[in-house]
Amino acid sequence: MKVQKANLTIESFRNMSLSMLEVLLDDDKTYQGVTKTIFLEKIESVFTFIKSKGNTKLNSFKGNCSTNCFTCNQNKKRNSGYLFVGNNSDFYIPLIFEEKNNEIIDIYICNSFNAKKVIEHYYYVNFNVFDDEKFNFKSTIEYLTINQKCTDAINEITSKKNEILSIDFLIYFTEKHNELFKSFNCSPANYKNYNEFWKIYGYFKNVINSLKYESLAKIACNEFYEIEKSNVEKLKKWDSNYRPKLYSNICLSMWDNHFELDKIDLIEYFEEFGYKIEFESFKYSYEFTRHIFKMDEILNNNYAE
Numbered sequence: 001m002k003v004q005k006a007n008l009t010i011e012s013f014r015n016m017s018l019s020m021l022e023v024l025l026d027d028d029k030t031y032q033g034v035t036k037t038i039f040l041e042k043i044e045s046v047f048t049f050i051k052s053k054g055n056t057k058l059n060s061f062k063g064n065c066s067t068n069c070f071t072c073n074q075n076k077k078r079n080s081g082y083l084f085v086g087n088n089s090d091f092y093i094p095l096i097f098e099e100k101n102n103e104i105i106d107i108y109i110c111n112s113f114n115a116k117k118v119i120e121h122y123y124y125v126n127f128n129v130f131d132d133e134k135f136n137f138k139s140t141i142e143y144l145t146i147n148q149k150c151t152d153a154i155n156e157i158t159s160k161k162n163e164i165l166s167i168d169f170l171i172y173f174t175e176k177h178n179e180l181f182k183s184f185n186c187s188p189a190n191y192k193n194y195n196e197f198w199k200i201y202g203y204f205k206n207v208i209n210s211l212k213y214e215s216l217a218k219i220a221c222n223e224f225y226e227i228e229k230s231n232v233e234k235l236k237k238w239d240s241n242y243r244p245k246l247y248s249n250i251c252l253s254m255w256d257n258h259f260e261l262d263k264i265d266l267i268e269y270f271e272e273f274g275y276k277i278e279f280e281s282f283k284y285s286y287e288f289t290r291h292i293f294k295m296d297e298i299l300n301n302n303y304a305e
Contacts, residue, residue: 006104010097013084014058016047025107032108033134039107042127046093049125055086058093063115065096083115090122130192143191146183150197153177157200157275164269164276167211170204177201203273210251210285217246217284224291235295243292250285261290 005024012020021040025031031039050058060082081096094113098106109126131137132147139147157173174181181201188194220242227234251272264283269276279286 006097006099006102009104010060010082013082013095014060016051016055016058018044018047029105030135031106032129033136034129035135038129038133042129046125046127050086050091050093053086053089053091055088055091057087058084059087060084061115063094063113065110066112066114081110081113083113085122091125092122093125128190130190130195132191132193146180147191147193149180150193153180153197154193154200161275164278166278167208167281170208170277174201174205174208200273203275207251207272207277210249211281213246213249214282214284216242217250217288220246221284221287221291224295229298232299235298239292239295242288246285246288247292250289251282261287 009021009024012024018040021043025036025040027036029036032042034042062080063083064080079096079098081094083092083094085092094110094115096106096108096110096113097104098108111126132139132143153173160169177197180197184194184198188198220238223238223242227238229235264287267279267283269279270282270286271277
């Protein structure tokens with residue numbers, strides 16, 4: 001019976017069946033140090049991501065932990081498990097299944113997994129278990145105080161998830177919570193809300209900082225339109241003048257979006273870290289990224305000839 005349950009559990013991972021795992025995993029056990037509920041939330045996010053890449057199931061390849069990696073249970077056993085790889089794209093997750101008397105007593109991710117399947121060109125899908133999510137976590141007064149401040153800041157911004165955020169609001173938010181951000185000194189401890197606040201604040205601060213380059217982006221765009229596109233030397237000069245100054249200072253979302261330039265005045269927002277941010281203040285930065293792509297295309301075609 002225990003063997004059959006263990007086999008069904010592994011088959012449920014192959015089928016990415018969260019409902020079956022809900023039935024098969026034990027309520028009174030912890031998995032990767034967290035409760036069954038939290039563990040399944042992590043696994044659901046992995047399944048959702050892998051499915052979004054066109055996969056309908058996971059192929060499995062047996063293997064084991066090749067070293068005592070930091071995500072495994074700090075024991076001296078080379079526990080075995082499976083490398084689960086998407087059936088239609090190169091995304092994978094390596095999981096250890098720790099067993100005792102033919103019963104699965106723990107499941108956890110492994111960063112040093114050794115399997116026969118070659119994975120050099122595959123993409124590792126990971127999930128993080130924060131210290132304050134773990135079953136045996138003990139909080140302190142300091143932790144509770146800072147965690148509440150982070151939670152309040154997260155709730156403040158989450159309440160505006162469906163709104164288009166203005167630059168004025170981003171400035172207001174970062175100034176309001178600047179002392180909390182500075183209190184970490186460096187990247188915060190491995191606590192869930194600490195990290196969530198840190199990332200949100202950092203993304204918004206980068207957006208604000210990139211705004212100072214908008215006027216230079218406007219000048220660059222105007223000059224680009226004046227250059228005859230067959231004039232390779234002028235294009236190179238334009239590139240050497242503006243790319244170093246703007247390339248790394250424009251927020252990443254400007255590079256990732258693919259709006260049509262002839263409809264740029266109709267764009268209301270772009271997304272950064274899942275939040276909608278007004279586009280108008282960054283339209284020349286976005287336009288500059290399109291010119292960089294266009295210029296690279298022209299130069300590459302020129303070299304090919």
